[in-house]
Amino acid sequence: MDPEDDQEIIDSIVNALESDDERSFSPSQTRSDTNRTYSPQIKRFQQPQYSIKKIQSPIIGFKLDCWTIQPFTLDDDLYLDGDLILKCKDQTNSRKIQGLFEKGNDEQREFIFQKLLPGIVSLANDIFGNYVVQRILEQGNQLQRELIFEHLSQQILVLCYNTYGCRVAQKLIEISYNTFKFDQIFNILSSEIRNLVLDTNGNHVIQKIAELVKFQKSEWLIEGVLGQIQKLSNDSHGCRLIQQILELSSISQLNDIYKELLFIQDELCFSQYGNYIIQILLLRGPTDVIYKIQNAIIKNLEKLSCDKFGSNVVDKSVNISVYMRKEILKVFIHNMNVFYKLSNNCYGNYVIQNFCKQLEYNQLIKLSYDSSQFNTQFGQHVYQTLQKLKN
Numbered sequence: 001m002d003p004e005d006d007q008e009i010i011d012s013i014v015n016a017l018e019s020d021d022e023r024s025f026s027p028s029q030t031r032s033d034t035n036r037t038y039s040p041q042i043k044r045f046q047q048p049q050y051s052i053k054k055i056q057s058p059i060i061g062f063k064l065d066c067w068t069i070q071p072f073t074l075d076d077d078l079y080l081d082g083d084l085i086l087k088c089k090d091q092t093n094s095r096k097i098q099g100l101f102e103k104g105n106d107e108q109r110e111f112i113f114q115k116l117l118p119g120i121v122s123l124a125n126d127i128f129g130n131y132v133v134q135r136i137l138e139q140g141n142q143l144q145r146e147l148i149f150e151h152l153s154q155q156i157l158v159l160c161y162n163t164y165g166c167r168v169a170q171k172l173i174e175i176s177y178n179t180f181k182f183d184q185i186f187n188i189l190s191s192e193i194r195n196l197v198l199d200t201n202g203n204h205v206i207q208k209i210a211e212l213v214k215f216q217k218s219e220w221l222i223e224g225v226l227g228q229i230q231k232l233s234n235d236s237h238g239c240r241l242i243q244q245i246l247e248l249s250s251i252s253q254l255n256d257i258y259k260e261l262l263f264i265q266d267e268l269c270f271s272q273y274g275n276y277i278i279q280i281l282l283l284r285g286p287t288d289v290i291y292k293i294q295n296a297i298i299k300n301l302e303k304l305s306c307d308k309f310g311s312n313v314v315d316k317s318v319n320i321s322v323y324m325r326k327e328i329l330k331v332f333i334h335n336m337n338v339f340y341k342l343s344n345n346c347y348g349n350y351v352i353q354n355f356c357k358q359l360e361y362n363q364l365i366k367l368s369y370d371s372s373q374f375n376t377q378f379g380q381h382v383y384q385t386l387q388k389l390k391n
Contacts, residue, residue, distance in 0.1 A: 080111065085119035085129075094128035098135045106141075113144050120151050121158075130164040134171045148172075149181055156188050166201040170208040177212050186217075193224035203237040210244045218249040222257060229260045230267070239273035246280050258289050265296055275309040279316045293317075298327050305342045305351040314351050318358055325358055333366055340373040349378035353385045364389055 080100065087093035101112050113136060116123060123129030137145060152159065152172060159165035159172075176182040186209070189196060196202030210221055222245060225232060232238025245257065261268065261281065268274030281289055297304060297317050304310035317324045332339040342348030356364060367386075374383040 080108075080115075084112065084115040085123065088116065088123055088129040088132045089126050091128050094132055098132055101132075101135055102139055109140065110144075112136075113140065117147060117151070120148055121155050124152060124155075124159055124168040125162045125165040127164055130168050133168050137168075137171050137175055145175065149176065153181070153184060153188075156185055157192060160189070160192075160196060160202045160205045161199055163201055166204050169205050173205065173208055173212070190220060193220065194228065197224050197238065197241060198228060198231060200235075200237055203235075203241055207237075207241055207244060210241070210248060214248050218245065218253055221245055222249065222253060226256055226260065229257070230264055233264070233268055233274040233277060234271060236273050239276060242277055243280055246277070246284060251286050258285065262289065262292055265293060266300070269297075269300075269304055269310050269313045270307055272309055275312050278313050282313075282316055283320060294321065294324055294327075297324070298331065301328065301331060302338055302341065305348040306345045308347055311347040311351050315354050318351075318355050325355070325363070328355060329359065329363055329366065336367075336369065336373075339367070339369065340379070343374055343382040344376040344379040346378055349382050352382050356382075356385060356389055361389075 080097075084097065088097055097112065101109055104112070116132065116136070120133060124133045133148070137148060140148070149172065152168065156169055156172070159169040173182065173185055176185065189205070189209070192202075193206070196206050206221070206224070209217075221241075225242065225245065229242060232242055242257075246254065249257075258281075261277065264274075265278060268278050278293060282293060285293070294317060297314060300310075301314065305314050318328065339352065343352050356367075364386075369386070371383055374380055
């Protein structure tokens with residue numbers, strides 16, 4: 001294409017843009033005249049400014065050149081003017097300031113930090129501001145971290161109960177671990193442990209501490225949940241906390257926990273979250289606890305197998321225990337009606353299929369079944385599985 005033709009195209013594009021106010025590509029354009037412009041530098045550009053960039057057509061073999069219109073961007077330093085605390089509470093501006101802090105030099109980071117420090121507690125509890133605080137904690141220097149800690153440590157309980165503040169609290173705990181600052185936070189939270197474990201946000205903070213301290217302070221955590229296990233087991237976060245305790249503590253530390261769990265084991269088996277706790281006990285619990293749970297499963301085999309969550313417990317017991325496979329086989333041989341009922345159930349059929357796959361061949365042939373009893377689509381799945389296993 002001739003250079004003169006190129007210039008004509010450029011001139012026509014620019015003239016069209018300048019004559020169409022509604023389609024201005026000015027970087028200072030807002031959704032309405034009443035929208036607030038945060039930086040005074042933006043207001044200086046009364047006329048739109050453009051750069052014209054020539055690009056090759058993405059269509060292979062297509063010779064015609066294409067043009068793009070690119071708005072000029074503001075200088076990053078100029079962006080830092082105005083109320084930074086207010087800017088951090090906006091999603092786009094929050095990301096921008098995080099990027100500036102991450103890529104900036106020491107002078108720029110200190111400038112951002114000094115502007116935000118007076119509002120650090122407010123930002124820590126803000127939906128977008130909390131990310132800025134976390135970024136400074138991660139990438140700021142030691143002095144900046146200490147100043148943030150000084151401001152936030154006295155508000156740690158407020159942070160723990162806040163949806164966004166609990167994220168900052170977890171970051172504070174993580175960064176201060178193995179220092180006296182961690183002990184300071186830990187001592188404050190210790191007095192509130194029983195309330196924190198029941199709170200959706202506070203529970204996350206306690207889980208973070210549990211991950212860090214592992215066996216070191218498990219007695220503190222156990223005392224926090226004793227007497228409240230039934231409440232915690234019916235909540236996804238509480239259930240996860242109990243799992244952590246069972247995984248991180250020694251058997252000798254868990255006697256009181258085991259007693260409370262066994263008291264409500266039937267309820268837990270049918271619980272959306274509690275069934276996972278029973279599965280962990282089957283896998284990691286002491287022999288006497290496992291034996292009591294296994295007996296309860298055999299006693300309630302039909303009811304558990306036909307339940308969405310209870311069937312998970314039966315499956316786990318079958319997968320990990322030869323004893324359970326033998327006992328359940330005895331139940332079916334004694335009463336094949338139970339076998340047929342589970343086979344034709346939407347959840348029970350999975351239990352039967354899994355059970356049959358775990359059996360040895362000499363055990364499998366002891367099941368004398370009538371193919372006509374598999375009278376549902378679920379039952380047919382079981383029948384096909386049996387045929388494959390026997391052939």
